[in-house]
Amino acid sequence: MPELPEVEVTRRGLVPLLNQTVKNIVIRNAGMRWPIPAHLPQTLHNQKLLGLRRRAKYILADFENGTLLLHLGMSGRLCLLDRNYPPEKHDHFDIQFHDGQVLRLRDPRRFGAVLWAGGKPDEHPLLRVLGPEPLEDGFNAKYLHGELRTRSAAIKVAIMDSHLVVGVGNIYASESLFRARIHPEIPAKQLTLKQCEKLVAEIKATLNDALNAGGSSLRDFFGADGNPGYFQQEYFVYGRTGEPCKVCSKPIQCIRLGQRSTFFCRHCQKR
DNA sequence: CGAATCTCCTGGAGGC
């Protein structure tokens, strides 16, 4: 399940494609979250890739004539191949470049997306509504505290709302709250400015830790063999139901919040 | 405006 760090590591792995020109596009299965636009082969033919950016969990591939949005959903991965290997079952989309490199999207569950955003990607409806990047200065305690003031939802649900802040998925929401010693069920509006400071710091630290762990495994990440390269992080609470808390040894709890599994330590994260 | 629920999809795990 690619979270923001994995998406950023993926983006960095695509850098060898910069300044390469598209030879052709192959759409094997357009049935992603939204249909892959049928015009892409014509639109991108002979277009040079000028930039690779990330916004939230979207990768923005800037071509001469516009920007392609890529989203990995929860089971998507992008493989950078040095030639056109035979596609496998869930290889839905390729960009083949003139120098022989192939960018291949594999996504068994097809929650991902490939979309054409044209010349003004920042104004695309999917990007326009997004909150600040968690690792940038716009996401700070004052901002968070102000946004939470009117929200009665649980804090864990709130920080997973991409309109509030992007890139905090289910894993890192639980992890950040544990590290900030904040109970996931506390109504968001009850957080003090002090708690917001701690939470912001821990969200940034948690994401940075994952980013650093992923940066070192880039080579494996982009193997042509398609082996998983997602770095396995040591989690404090995620997926550790019943196991001892790494701080106090009490068993980790699992509850449902907003239809999502939520992990925490009853002892370390008081209400 | 906020909040709760529904939805897309398939692989993997567990039960029998």
Place this chain on the structure above:
DNA sequence: TGCCTCCAGGAGATTC
């Protein structure tokens, strides 16, 4: 070995 059920989850759409 096979079949069934359940679960995972990003985030937009829908409804209240």
